[in-house]
Every structure is written in structure tokens, then in C-alpha cells.
Amino acid sequence: MRDDRFLIADDGWCAAAQQVPSPNCDERPAGAAIDLLLIHNISLPPGEFGGSQIAELFTNTLDCDAHPYFDRLRSLRVSAHFFIRRDGQLLQFVSTNQRAWHAGVSQFGGRERCNDFSIGIEIEGTDFEPFNDRQYQVLTALTQALQQRYPLAAVAGHQHVAPVRKTDPGPFFDWNRYRALLAVSGQVALSFPADGGMADATVVRTPA
Numbered sequence: 001m002r003d004d005r006f007l008i009a010d011d012g013w014c015a016a017a018q019q020v021p022s023p024n025c026d027e028r029p030a031g032a033a034i035d036l037l038l039i040h041n042i043s044l045p046p047g048e049f050g051g052s053q054i055a056e057l058f059t060n061t062l063d064c065d066a067h068p069y070f071d072r073l074r075s076l077r078v079s080a081h082f083f084i085r086r087d088g089q090l091l092q093f094v095s096t097n098q099r100a101w102h103a104g105v106s107q108f109g110g111r112e113r114c115n116d117f118s119i120g121i122e123i124e125g126t127d128f129e130p131f132n133d134r135q136y137q138v139l140t141a142l143t144q145a146l147q148q149r150y151p152l153a154a155v156a157g158h159q160h161v162a163p164v165r166k167t168d169p170g171p172f173f174d175w176n177r178y179r180a181l182l183a184v185s186g187q188v189a190l191s192f193p194a195d196g197g198m199a200d201a202t203v204v205r206t207p208a
Contacts, residue, residue, distance in 0.1 A: 012095030024079035088134035127170030
């Protein structure tokens, strides 16, 4: 069943999300179909959860002197459309109608520049530990809402579109669980990564 709290408005903002607008975005190419959902993980400092540093990174307000790791982030200008915290809180940094800077140099299905046609969701976590129930629940509800607004056809991880550079969301992201939650919700067709055990799998419902 769709959770209407997560509806995406015409302006590309989600009703359930705390809005934290990022300057790290621009317009998508004219006529670009938004048909790919990209899943990432992030924690700052690495392996630490719950702080404000990720929001600060995405809004160019991070104090890069506050931790030794942050020194390498001084010139970084990145964002994502959404961020799901460990407690399930949902933040939105960029309208889904716009291009967030989350994928970098990337390719999917023979197309380069995945930022042009994708929506990026960061989940608070690492490559080394499981994500939690609440995060999967929010991700599922958000996915449903995004599919109501856009012609999403596939979901992939950052590791699938930039395999030389990236490893997230990593081995502890449970693609089978995510797919099963979408199946229970009766979601429209969506293809999943082959390395999640679902090379040709889709989640299908008959439109009401």
C-alpha cells in the first residue's frame, strides 16, 4: 500500500522529507527521462553516525578542520536528492526535477553521466555493517512515491555505475530484502542489479 506521506509534489519535493536545499545541483538536459534510482551509503566521519556533517557536506558548510578526514573534502561539491538517517529520518537536498551531483563519472545501460537521468538516495551506513529496518521501510515508501511521479525502470548501486571508483552501498545492503518489500507493496516493474541475485528480476503489479 502506498504511503501518501511520501508523495512527490510537482516541484520535485517530498512531503515527508525535511528540506535542506543544496547549491550543488543544476538543470537536467532537456528531455531527459528520469528512469534510474541510484542507492549510495555515506557516513562522516567514516563509520560514525548521527551528526550533522553529511548535511553540511551537501550544503558546502562542513568545517574541514574539525576532523583529519575532512581535509580531503575541502574542494568537493556534491549532493544527493535524499538522505535516510539510521533512525529513518528523511532529508531532501535537491528537487527530483533537478540534477543532483551524486554519481560522478558513471555509466548505466550504455549511457554515461548518470546524474542526467537518475535520482540519488544516500543511506547512512558503511560497507561493513547492516542497514536497519527503519531505513529499508523509508527507502521502500520513498521508492513507491518516486515511481508514481517518474518513469523509473531500474535501481542500481553506486558500485554498479562506477565500479572502478565506488563500492557502495556495499555487501551489507540487502537487495533481496528491498525487492521483497517492494513486492509486498505491489509496486510497478523495476529491474534490479544482477549481483543482487536478480539479473532479470522485476517487481510487478497490475495498475488499479
